Amino acid sequence: MSKVSNLTLPGVESIQIDFDSDSPNRIEVGENARVCYFVPPGSDSAPEARIKRFFEKVLDGLPVRVVLISTTGVYGNCDGEWVDETWPLNPQTDRALRRLKVEEYCSSWAERHGVSLAIFRVAGIYGPERIPTERLRQGFVLPKSQSGGFSNRIHVDDLAAICAAGLTGDATGAFNVSDGHPLRYRDYFDLVAEVWDLPKAEEDGESESRNSISPTMRSYLRESRKIVNRKLLDSFSIELRYPHPRQGLIACREVD
Numbered sequence: 368m369s370k371v372s373n374l375t376l377p378g379v380e381s382i383q384i385d386f387d388s389d390s391p392n393r394i395e396v397g398e399n400a401r402v403c404y405f406v407p408p409g410s411d412s413a414p415e416a417r418i419k420r421f422f423e424k425v426l427d428g429l430p431v432r433v434v435l436i437s438t439t440g441v442y443g444n445c446d447g448e449w450v451d452e453t454w455p456l457n458p459q460t461d462r463a464l465r466r467l468k469v470e471e472y473c474s475s476w477a478e479r480h481g482v483s484l485a486i487f488r489v490a491g492i493y494g495p496e497r498i499p500t501e502r503l504r505q506g507f508v509l510p511k512s513q514s515g516g517f518s519n520r521i522h523v524d525d526l527a528a529i530c531a532a533g534l535t536g537d538a539t540g541a542f543n544v545s546d547g548h549p550l551r552y553r554d555y556f557d558l559v560a561e562v563w564d565l566p567k568a569e570e571d572g573e574s575e576s577r578n579s580i581s582p583t584m585r586s587y588l589r590e591s592r593k594i595v596n597r598k599l600l601d602s603f604s605i606e607l608r609y610p611h612p613r614q615g616l617i618a619c620r621e622v623d
Contacts, residue, residue, distance in 0.1 A: 440466065549592075
């Protein structure tokens with residue numbers, strides 16, 4: 368509810384919708400409407416239920432284009448290889464498997480209805496209030512066996528611009544969304560520590576007993592891949608504002 372109340376920008380109409388309700392509020396879709404869908408999947412037993420309800424019960428009309436926000440997690444662990452959109456899909460967490468099921472449902476729906484579809488597989492999103500500074504202040508310890516894996520990210524401002532380009536563009540299919548500069552987990556934490564002048568994260572073989580690492584964080588650390596973003600940049604003529612995490616982190620530090 369608080370997120371809805373915060374959307375008070377001029378020209379922005381805010382509507383609260385319960386995507387788990389069988390009788391959600393409806394949105395009238397005008398001619399040539401384009402939709403960017405950010406809603407996370409539903410439960411493990413029916414991950415596609417929310418997007419199905421959105422298309423069938425929320426939208427009053429048919430959009431000409433949909434941009435679906437998914438995740439690079441659908442590729443699973445790739446042992447540090449460079450991964451483009453042709454890489455076999457191999458989700459290894461329930462979270463990523465749910466996203467893949469939504470991709471499959473949305474692709475089938477778009478084909479049946481003749482709707483243009485772009486699937487954006489988004490890497491880790493960072494930006495103000497999305498930086499692990501508090502973990503470092505508390506003496507975060509990285510599991511040594513997993514700190515060398517590669518992670519990928521995109522600044523939230525670049526993601527917003529990419530979504531806008533996706534809506535106005537016409538390219539279809541799946542697109543990797545990242546800044547194209549993967550870093551090892553330990554290097555990313557070191558970079559955050561450098562920019563904020565904080566102690567670096569320690570590494571320890573028994574760190575899981577010294578940390579309160581969440582299951583979600585553990586699942587991220589187990590996977591290593593280097594995401595290729597060339598198809599996205601070329602298809603939508605995108606020039607990233609923050610093509611390297613250092614640039615994005617410095618910008619975040621300036622508004623912290």
